[in-house]
Amino acid sequence: MKMAxxxxxxxxACLGYPGxxxxxxxxxxxxxxxxxxxxxxxxxxxSTLVKTMLSLLPLRSGHMTWHQEHAxxxxxxxxxxxxxxxxxxxxxxxxxxxCSLHRPHWFRRGEYARVAEVMEATEITALxxxxxxxxxxxxxxxxxLARALVVEPSVLLLDEPTAAMDxxxxxxxxxxxxxxxxxxxxxxxxxxxxxxALVGRASTVGILANGMLHYGPTADMxxxxxxxxxxxxxxxxxxxxxxxxxxIEGDA
Amino acid sequence: MIAGLQEMYSYSFMRYALTVGVFGGGxxxxxxxxxxxRRIVFLGAALPQITALGIALAVCMHLPPLVGAVLGGxxxxxxxxxxxxxxxxxxxxxxxxxxxxxxxxxxxxxALSPQPDAGALRFFTGDILGTNRAEALFAVIVxxxxxxxxxxxxxxxxxxxFDPVMSKTLGLRASFWNALLFLCxxxxxxxxxxxxxxxxxxxxxxGPPAAALMLFRGFxxxxxxxVALGSVSAFAGLTLSFVFDLPGGPTMATAALFPMLxxxxxxxxxx
Numbered sequence: 001m002k003m004a005x006x007x008x009x010x011x012x013a014c015l016g017y018p019g020x021x022x023x024x025x026x027x028x029x030x031x032x033x034x035x036x037x038x039x040x041x042x043x044x045x046x047s048t049l050v051k052t053m054l055s056l057l058p059l060r061s062g063h064m065t066w067h068q069e070h071a072x073x074x075x076x077x078x079x080x081x082x083x084x085x086x087x088x089x090x091x092x093x094x095x096x097x098x099c100s101l102h103r104p105h106w107f108r109r110g111e112y113a114r115v116a117e118v119m120e121a122t123e124i125t126a127l128x129x130x131x132x133x134x135x136x137x138x139x140x141x142x143x144x145l146a147r148a149l150v151v152e153p154s155v156l157l158l159d160e161p162t163a164a165m166d167x168x169x170x171x172x173x174x175x176x177x178x179x180x181x182x183x184x185x186x187x188x189x190x191x192x193x194x195x196x197a198l199v200g201r202a203s204t205v206g207i208l209a210n211g212m213l214h215y216g217p218t219a220d221m222x223x224x225x226x227x228x229x230x231x232x233x234x235x236x237x238x239x240x241x242x243x244x245x246x247x248i249e250g251d252a
Numbered sequence: 253m254i255a256g257l258q259e260m261y262s263y264s265f266m267r268y269a270l271t272v273g274v275f276g277g278g279x280x281x282x283x284x285x286x287x288x289x290r291r292i293v294f295l296g297a298a299l300p301q302i303t304a305l306g307i308a309l310a311v312c313m314h315l316p317p318l319v320g321a322v323l324g325g326x327x328x329x330x331x332x333x334x335x336x337x338x339x340x341x342x343x344x345x346x347x348x349x350x351x352x353x354x355x356x357x358x359x360x361x362x363a364l365s366p367q368p369d370a371g372a373l374r375f376f377t378g379d380i381l382g383t384n385r386a387e388a389l390f391a392v393i394v395x396x397x398x399x400x401x402x403x404x405x406x407x408x409x410x411x412x413x414f415d416p417v418m419s420k421t422l423g424l425r426a427s428f429w430n431a432l433l434f435l436c437x438x439x440x441x442x443x444x445x446x447x448x449x450x451x452x453x454x455x456x457x458x459g460p461p462a463a464a465l466m467l468f469r470g471f472x473x474x475x476x477x478x479v480a481l482g483s484v485s486a487f488a489g490l491t492l493s494f495v496f497d498l499p500g501g502p503t504m505a506t507a508a509l510f511p512m513l514x515x516x517x518x519x520x521x522x523x
Contacts, residue, residue: 054417054420054421055420056420073421074421075417075418075421077415077417077418081415081417082415083289083291085289085465086289086410086414087289087465087468087469087470087474088410088414088471092470092471093414096406096407096411097407097418100407100408100410100411100419100422100424101422101423131469133469151422
């Protein structure tokens with residue numbers, strides 16, 4: 001059933017591959033303008049969830065609904081999925097993505113401004129003429145974010161975007177996401193292992209564990225008891241100066 | 253020298269061979285950019301073998317070899333694009349099987365053929381000088397059609413090849429654009445294979461784009477260099493084969509692969 005403000009909904013959905021169920025009875029509503037974090041141990045079905053939301057995998061049963069007709073999804077994959085041997089400059093990739101959306105498939109004059117604006121928003125203007133193989137991990141990830149934004153998405157779906165990034169690049173990227181969310185009211189769904197990065201940013205967190213999706217307000221979901229239960233290892237959560245800190249107790 | 257070239261190309265068989273070399277070679281070189289970037293070079297090697305099998309079957313059944321080349325290329329594309337989906341054997345395994353089966357069966361089928369037409373066997377020896385007007389015209393038509401399709405839909409081909417997942421989220425039908433790319437590849441290979449054999453077809457598909465990708469890091473320069481190298485090497489190879497009485501197809505293929513050497517040295521020095 002569609003609820004007010006709902007952008008996307010799973011109803012009693014079973015997700016998985018032919019002959020293999022990964023997530024059972026998932027019911028979840030994504031509201032427009034929210035920032036949602038999806039977390040969970042390796043192999044619990046985070047990528048399956050993302051692929052299903054992108055319609056790359058069919059539902060095994062239940063219902064999945066995008067309430068906005070023609071809702072455009074901006075997808076930001078892990079940078080490892082991108083092949084940097086393609087002889088493209090940063091600017092080329094964004095222009096090609098834009099002009100692939102319309103007919104004829106040539107770049108239109110007014111779209112230069114759109115590409116420039118997105119490059120500025122994602123802080124890659126200085127990289128415009130660099131080719132893909134010269135970009136660092138953080139720069140490539142910002143380019144992938146820009147590519148997702150250039151099509152003016154109503155929702156951004158990010159699949160472990162900060163995986164394999166160093167601490168500073170990761171924090172910078174998360175700050176950028178937060179800024180885009182606040183300034184442009186873009187709905188964010190981010191799959192991550194970095195629980196700390198969600199604190200103070202995500203309004204809702206979904207935890208995948210034991211074939212189920214549990215979700216709720218960030219403070220409730222990122223509690224010591226729940227995380228300990230999900231990860232099967234003692235997790236300590238404490239607050240200091242109004243911030244939450246998450247750490248693992250003892251040897252992992 | 254100019255007079256010598258004029259005399260050389262006053263013969264119609266030389267002009268037809270040059271037409272196939274320049275148009276077919278330039279087109280295959282261009283398509284080879286995608287073969288390299290999508291990392292499907294082995295598929296590019298297997299397709300000519302299946303096309304060769306198609307030609308051999310056509311010869312055996314007394315059909316025009318061109319019909320066999322086109323059908324062989326299309327069947328090969330269909331088989332290879334749907335292979336590897338069962339999960340029991342990786343795609344590379346299927347491609348390898350196609351390469352070995354196509355190449356060996358083509359020879360067996362020709363050996364079983366009661367009286368193969370000598371002219372129809374050109375694709376084995378790479379004797380491009382036997383090209384006729386219809387074959388040259390076919391190569392031109394395929395090259396022009398391929399150029400038009402890519403000019404109109406360039407961004408679709410690049411986006412769907414570069415990141416199929418992203419292209420699906422944009423609403424692009426990646427499978428359709430893949431099929432169209434492979435269709436162009438199938439017709440392109442058939443047009444060159446029929447006249448000059450698998451050696452020239454594969455040489456053009458691999459050599460010029462490899463050199464261009466080593467030299468440049470931007471699509472416009474890579475494309476211009478690739479097509480220019482493909483066409484110029486076809487001209488140079490054909491001319492050299494005439495002057496030194498060498499087999500046309502293999503000489504053109506060698507000329508197409510030659511730019512790899514200076515490009516590789518340039519890349520090493522630059523690094």
